[in-house]
Amino acid sequence: MITHMFRKASCFSPGLRRFSGLKVTEHVPESPASPRLTEQASLYVHWPYCLRRCTYCNFNKYVSKENNEDIMAKCLQRETETLLQLSQVSCITSVFFGGGTPSLAHPSTIAKILETVSKQVNLSDEAEVTLEVNPTPVGMSKLKDYHHVGVNRFSIGVQSLQDKDLKSLGRDHNSLDALQTLAEARKLCPGGVSVDIMFGRPNQTTDLWSRELSEMLRVCDDHVSLYQLTLERGTQLFKQVQSGQVTMPTEEITAEMYQCARTTLQQHGFQQYEVSNFAKNNSESRHNLSYWTGKQYIGVGPGAHGRFVPLGEGGVTREARTQTLEPDVWIREVRQRGHGTRRRIQLGHLELLEEVLVMGMRMTKGINHKHWELFSPELSLLEIFGGSLAVQELLQSGLLILDDRGLRCSWDGLALLDSMLPVLLVELDRIFFPKTGS
Ligand code: SF4
Numbered sequence: 001m002i003t004h005m006f007r008k009a010s011c012f013s014p015g016l017r018r019f020s021g022l023k024v025t026e027h028v029p030e031s032p033a034s035p036r037l038t039e040q041a042s043l044y045v046h047w048p049y050c051l052r053r054c055t056y057c058n059f060n061k062y063v064s065k066e067n068n069e070d071i072m073a074k075c076l077q078r079e080t081e082t083l084l085q086l087s088q089v090s091c092i093t094s095v096f097f098g099g100g101t102p103s104l105a106h107p108s109t110i111a112k113i114l115e116t117v118s119k120q121v122n123l124s125d126e127a128e129v130t131l132e133v134n135p136t137p138v139g140m141s142k143l144k145d146y147h148h149v150g151v152n153r154f155s156i157g158v159q160s161l162q163d164k165d166l167k168s169l170g171r172d173h174n175s176l177d178a179l180q181t182l183a184e185a186r187k188l189c190p191g192g193v194s195v196d197i198m199f200g201r202p203n204q205t206t207d208l209w210s211r212e213l214s215e216m217l218r219v220c221d222d223h224v225s226l227y228q229l230t231l232e233r234g235t236q237l238f239k240q241v242q243s244g245q246v247t248m249p250t251e252e253i254t255a256e257m258y259q260c261a262r263t264t265l266q267q268h269g270f271q272q273y274e275v276s277n278f279a280k281n282n283s284e285s286r287h288n289l290s291y292w293t294g295k296q297y298i299g300v301g302p303g304a305h306g307r308f309v310p311l312g313e314g315g316v317t318r319e320a321r322t323q324t325l326e327p328d329v330w331i332r333e334v335r336q337r338g339h340g341t342r343r344r345i346q347l348g349h350l351e352l353l354e355e356v357l358v359m360g361m362r363m364t365k366g367i368n369h370k371h372w373e374l375f376s377p378e379l380s381l382l383e384i385f386g387g388s389l390a391v392q393e394l395l396q397s398g399l400l401i402l403d404d405r406g407l408r409c410s411w412d413g414l415a416l417l418d419s420m421l422p423v424l425l426v427e428l429d430r431i432f433f434p435k436t437g438s
Pocket of ligand 1: 049050051052053054057058059061099100101134
């Protein structure tokens with residue numbers, strides 16, 4: 001649904017999208033020493049069900065005909081227990097319930113999962129606990145109970161305030177529902193409400209977008225996540241566009257919309273801290289920051305991704321873990337062996353650095369020298385990128401900055417991050433494979 005750059009960090013697949021031309025894991029030497037970041041992790045919990053399919057969505061979600069919440073709750077608890085044990089972390093710093101539509105889950109399900117975490121590790125009162133909410137009347141009616149069981153941050157999928165657009169996108173709410181849910185969430189968690197807004201929608205113009213965004217900013221709280229609608233094969237929207245029923249804005253127009261949004265948000269006091277995320281009053285998403293700063297995370301639920309060092313199995317290197325996608329199969333696996341991990345890949349040193357680079361460059365502050373050194377004590381940012389002609393070109397064009405603070409994109413560069421990352425990754429690769437590199 002969203003491009004590499006604009007994809008939700010908190011979604012079931014917060015990890016890397018691979019870039020072509022990279023070496024595969026098996027050819028990469030293992031990390032000589034994984035950074036000592038193993039006592040803590042964040043936790044992502046995926047609720048795979050939705051009431052219906054939005055026309056543009058290709059997320060891992062299912063429209064369930066039967067109510068199996070009891071089974072799902074038990075399995076989510078069991079997998080949480082198993083993976084926490086395996087990771088041997090002593091502290092969970094944040095929890096994010098994403099989906100799908102996690103606001104379809106009963107508050108008692110959320111409570112049980114949080115209790116499971118608290119029983120095993122330290123989940124402090126300060127920990128950020130976010131729940132994604134579809135702003136329907138039913139979703140709104142449960143906010144108080146979610147808050148009561150420990151949710152202290154709501155991420156609300158408003159997407160648009162245009163009823164016509166919401167309908168054509170297949171959303172299960174209208175603009176009034178969204179405004180009411182937003183007001184209720186703000187009452188419960190002042191400063192702890194994020195709003196998802198989508199641009200690049202069919203027939204949208206920059207002018208319409210600009211007016212809609214300003215209207216939205218009048219009612220939203222301290223955090224905004226901005227997403228570009230992208231066309232995904234297999235979706236209803238894709239078919240509509242193919243058949244000429246619907247027209248999408250051009251790439252130039254969507255690029256203009258992105259820049260317009262950045263400026264408008266800035267004018268309204270929001271600081272951009274990541275490609276798609278804006279905050280004021282220090283309301284940055286701590287959970288998503290943990291992804292972008294290369295911290296460990298545990299992914300629970302169908303299709304969830306994780307990155308952690310499985311100390312329980314005597315490992316020393318970080319693993320990329322993916323849980324089984326299909327909920328019924330995942331449930332069977334969790335019942336049989338306590339977890340539904342489908343794929344485990346040991347991250348080699350280079351792979352880990354690639355992740356740190358790709359995720360870190362999404363942040364406006366980029367990657368500072370100290371942070372890089374944590375993962376790469378042997379080679380500094382200057383040693384890796386300072387001598388590259390291709391990187392020099394980016395530095396001279398003003399799109400990239402490499403200085404005392406570290407490596408980061410300029411204002412203009414951040415909008416072009418997807419085209420700069422391959423240059424940086426090739427350079428990183430070349431340093432590790434000097435004979436085969438370009
Ligand atoms: S509610 Fe979210 S996950 Fe479900 S179909 Fe719509 S966009 Fe996809």
